[in-house]
Amino acid sequence: MSRRYDHARVKEYWQHVWEREGVYDCPADADDPTYVLGMFPYTSGSLHMGHIRNYAITDAYARYRRMAGDDVLHPMGWDAFGLPAENAAYERDTDPESWTRACIERMRGDLEEMGFGYDWSREITTCDPEYYRWNQWLFTRLHDAGLVEYDSATVNWCPDCETVLADAQVETEDGGGHDHTHGGVCWRCGTAVEQRELDQWFLTITDYADELYDGLEDLDGWPEGVRDSQRNWIGRQEGARVTFVVDGHDVDAFTTRLDTVYGATYLALAPGHEVVRELAEDDDRIAEYVESVASTDDAGLSGVETDLTAIHPYTGEEIPVYVAAYVLDDVGTGAVMGVPAHNERDHAFASEHDLPVEQVVEPVDGTGTNLPEEPYTDDGMLTDSGAYDGLASTAARDRLLEDDAAAEATTYRLRDWLISRQRYWGTPIPMVHCEDCGRVPVPDEDLPVELPEYVQTTGNPLDAAEEWKQTECPDCGEPATRETDTMDTFVDSSWYFLRYLSPHFEDAPFDQQTADEWLPVDVYVGGEEHAVLHLLYIRFFTRALADLGLLNRREPVERLINQGTVLHSGEKMSKSKGNAVAPHEYGAETTRLFVLSAAHPAQDFEWTVKDVSTAYEFQQTLYEMVDTYTAGQETRTESAPHDAYLEREIDRTIAAVTEEYDRFRFHRVVGELQRFARLLRRYASYEAPYRFAYSRGLRVLTKLVAPIAPYLAEELWHMLDEDGLVVEAPWPESLRDVADFRIERQLVRTTLDDVRDITDVVDIADPDEIEVVVAEDWKYRAYDVARAADPGDAIVGAIMSDASIQAHGDAAADYAAELAEQGAGLEPVVAGDRELEVLSQAAWLFEDEFGADVTVRRADGDDELAGKARPNKPAIHIS
Incomplete structure (x- = not known):
């Protein structure tokens, strides 16, 4: 009896x-190099299944490209600043840094146990001063370039987070971002x-609104959903400004339907409009309304x-x-x-009033x-539009x-990025407030x-740090105070992918020559929920850095890959819902294999124990096959006709999996490997396998599964007595032309069906003979003529x-006439000789399944079956 694969026994060694x-x-x-990157994790304390799915995707692809001969950069780091760490520290009566460092150690161990292959020499942590020093350096460069503003503004305030x-x-409510009106939640x-x-x-x-919008057209490697989200968030609209005179002041209204201007029956101003603010100073009724709108989640109509x-600019009427509130x-x-009369929101408001x-x-x-x-x-x-009628x-x-x-x-929906946060655990904004020099x-x-x-402390901890806050003005040397706001943590993640390229560079945030050679990131994997946060910000930062001469x-x-959600009992898997499954509960490799094969x-x-068990048993199947072979399985040294089918199928599998x-x-990769493993087992049980073909099949299978199940693959590679590591082995190549491998596979599959x-139908439980008859050559010529013909x-x-056909x-x-009826629905087929060869090589499958003698031949014009045979649809006779 063969042994069972014990992942826990081998993982530490490999x-x-x-x-x-x-x-x-x-x-x-x-x-x-091929730059493969997963969105780095927030240091929340432990990996969840969403992390595992994201990083299993990048790891499998990075391993595949490394075996294919690429120099692969696959780094990892930590999005370590942020309010949750500060809150967690407060709850545990500790400090955010201690909590964050402990989380990092735990999560790094989790990643290593899962077998993810990262270049840890490039690890970055955004709460390290040597990292956030460059946040501050970049802030000052953006400030000098006029891309930073300090202004009074009506802002969104979370009273719970106090920021x-x-x-x-x-x-x-619709799941989207804030639309610059009142309402919404943190x-x-x-x-x-x-x-x-x-x-x-x-x-x-906003200085980059047009370029960010137009650039989406060229992002062919990005999901259309992300591009649409960014288009909607930027919200560019072409239209016209129409000037109304209100109390002696010009008030501009924007419209995309200037042709409807004669139908304007009122002018509506937003609660924050400057005219409204002036009115509210003297009119209690207006002031009360503005205050009520600010304090409600849904002011509606x-x-x-x-x-x-207001004086209508075209009619002169008042x-x-x-x-x-809707403005x-x-x-x-x-x-x-x-x-x-011509706008749904205006119509609803007019009906209400x-x-x-x-x-x-x-x-x-x-x-x-x-x-x-x-x-x-x-x-x-x-x-009814004056001179414009008609x-x-x-x-x-x-x-x-x-x-x-x-x-x-x-006009644009996009607004400038507010980066001030009134919290401790973030990058201090490198500005000083001086009474004489201003902001320096x-x-x-x-x-x-x-x-x-x-x-x-309550409120902003930096504001309470009096000794730290007091400093000197860099310009005049007089007493001054530090800025006590910290940066939005999305600043940290807007350029981190550049720091990976030269993580120990001392003269700048990154080495420009290296960045120019290695960018863009070839593949980036993460959630679609970041479409108008992180993914928009990194596009802005890259452009800004280019204009600063740094890129x-x-x-x-x-290329951007969005990973879906792992569900359990129909809901998103999470600790808060009590339906989370620990990544290591079923073993690291089984978990990896399952999350990649599921969809x-x-x-x-949906996470199901049954499907997880299937992933586990697949590993055991591969291990058992190799273990049986290396333990002295009986094989042949002389080839037989049916061996050619396996040799060809090895090449077809390489092509399909690649x-x-x-x-x-990856779900189809696993499906291909499962199918190939079943074929190998069936081949080995049909009769003693041909050593050359079977051993090659096992070695190819080991290589093909290596990006997804690396521990298992290394163990199998070692058992097969191969030199070196499978992770460094070259990706397998087909020995034969397999350009038509999908057609050939379908031919065998449909013929078996x-x-x-x-x-x-005929109720033949135990057939004696199966005759498979391939069509005559002239039918293939006719088929090719029909496929090449234009519609009509x-x-x-x-x-x-x-x-020759006539x-x-x-x-x-x-x-x-039959071909003409099918018209454009004709699929490609292999040539007659190739069809005959493929079916002849596959004859053993028919013999093995039905226990009958099998004959594969070409049709003869005088043969009754000749009339029934079609290209890639042979005639079949069973007796």
């Missing part, structure tokens, strides 16, 4: 060997967000009419001015011309509308722009500005114009 040999170290002099949140860190703790007026630091990401009127403070201009609905666009085809009950929002022909919407928009009352304009950057020679010793690249990542990387999948690795379809169907071509005529008379005409 970990030691891999580390001793430095197999995962990427050479510093690699000209063009400001960027718009993208406020979650709304992305970390779920507390309802409030609005506060504070002086804050911003990175002016609420609004309040002011005592002001229309009422409202303060309306956003910082989207467009904060003012909306209300056109209830009994405002007039005036139609100024009608359908071109004369069909009716549902006005005034429902707005008509399509383009059409203008009516113009189509598109032409009217152009003509209306000729008037001084309107001008072309572009800390000089490079004084960086890093390190965090003081942690002291538990010659403007896009950071070539496409982008899809969610293609699936390249496409990140046809034989099964016939035996079932006279396929029958084209086929029958070939004299010579087959009525049979040829009937077959030509």
Whole structure:
């Protein structure tokens, strides 16, 4: 009886060997390495199944590319700053750094036990002063370049976390980011967000709005869902600014439908508009409304009419001015011309406040509308629009722009990135406040500005660190105070992939020459939830660094892979739901194999014990096969005809598995390996296997499984008495031309299915003979003519114009008509001789399954079966 594979017994040994040999170290002099990266983890205390799935994907691909001959960079580090560590430390009466360091040690051990192959010589930790020194250095460079602003602003405030949140860190009911209106909850703790007026630091990401938007078109290797999320978040809109006069002041309203301007029956202002702020100073009714909107999660269609009127720029008429919650403070201009007849939001607001609905666009085809009950929002022909009556919407928009009352304009949903955080555990913002000099950057020679010793306190701990806070102005030398806000931790992760390239570089955040050679990241794996946070920020940072002369690249990542969610009992697996499974509960290798085999990387999948058991048993199957072979299994040294099928199938499997690795379809890789393992076992039980073919099959199988199950593969490689390590072995290559491997496989599969169907229908339980008859050559020529024909071509005529086909008379005409009916649905086939060869090599499968004598031959024109045989659809006779 063969032994069982014991993962726990071998893992420490192979970990030691891999580390001793430095197999995962990427050479510093690699000209063009393959850069494979998983989003580095937040130091939360332990790995969860989402981590395992992410890192199993990158590890499998990195191992595959290393075996394929690439110099592979596959690093790991720690996203170590952040409020959760500060909260955890507070709860445990310790300090954030001690908690974070303990988490890192635990998580690094988890990663190593899982067998993930990282270049640990490049490990980075964002809470190390030698790392966040460069956060501060980059901040000062961005400040000098005019990409940093300090301004008073209405900001999102989480009262539980006691800090400001960027718009993208406020979650709304639809699951998206904050839309610059009131409402939403904190992305970390779920507390309802409030609005506060504070002086804050911003990175002016809006300077890159157009480039970030346009650049999405070229990101062919990114999921369309991520690109759409970024387009929506940037929210670029082309339209016009229309100027209304309100109380002697010009108020601009943005619209994408200038053709509807004559239908404006009111002007709506956002609660934060400067005109509204002035009104609120003297009008208690307005002030109370603005305050009520700021304190509610859903102000809906609420609004309040002011005592002001606006002069319509085209008609000269006066229309009422409202303060309306649905108008956003910082989207467009904060003012909306209300056109209830042609805009859904305006129509809903007008219905709520009994405002007039005036139609100024009608359908071109004369069909009716549902006005005034429902707005008509399509383009059409203008009516009741003065001199513009009768113009189509598109032409009217152009003509209306000729008037001084309107001008072309572009607006964005994107707002500048608010990076100030009123918390301790983050990068101190390297600025000094001086009464005489104002805000002054800390000089490079004084960086890093390190965090003081942690002291538990309410509010901002840095603001309470009086000794640390007091300093001298770098410009005038007079007493000054340090900035007490720390940076949003997304700053840390916006450039960390660059630090991996030269983690010990002392002169700059990274070595520019190395970065230019190695970027973009070839493959980046992480969750789609980061689409408008991290993934937008790294694109901004890369562009900003390029404009600072620090990079010659403007896009950071070539190919982005989003991994799906691991579910348990239909819900996302998590500790809070009590449905989490520890990554090592079923063994590291079984877990890796299962999470990669369960589904496409982008899809969610359900964790089930049954499927985990299947992954475990597959490992045991491979181990048993190799163990039996190396223990002295009987083999042959002379080849037999059926051995050619296995030799060919080895090459087909190499081609198929390689293609699936390249496409990140690891679930199909595992499926191919399982199928191949079953074939090897069946081949070995059919009769004593041919030593050359069978041993090659086992070695190829070992190599192909190595990226997914590295401990097992190393053990099998060692048992097969191969030199070196399988992790460093060259990727297997096909010995034969296998360009048609998918067609050949399908041919064998469908022919077997046809034989099964016939035996079932005719109820032949134990057939004596199976005859497989391959079509005549002229049918393949006819098939090729039909496939090459363009749609609408006279396929029958084209086929029958070939004299060698025409010579087959009525049979040829009937077959030509059959092909013409199928038209463009004809799939590629292998040539007749190749079909005969493939089926002859596979004859043993039929014999093994049905226990019958099998004959494979070409059709003869006089043969009754010749008329039934088609290319890649042989005729079958069973007796």
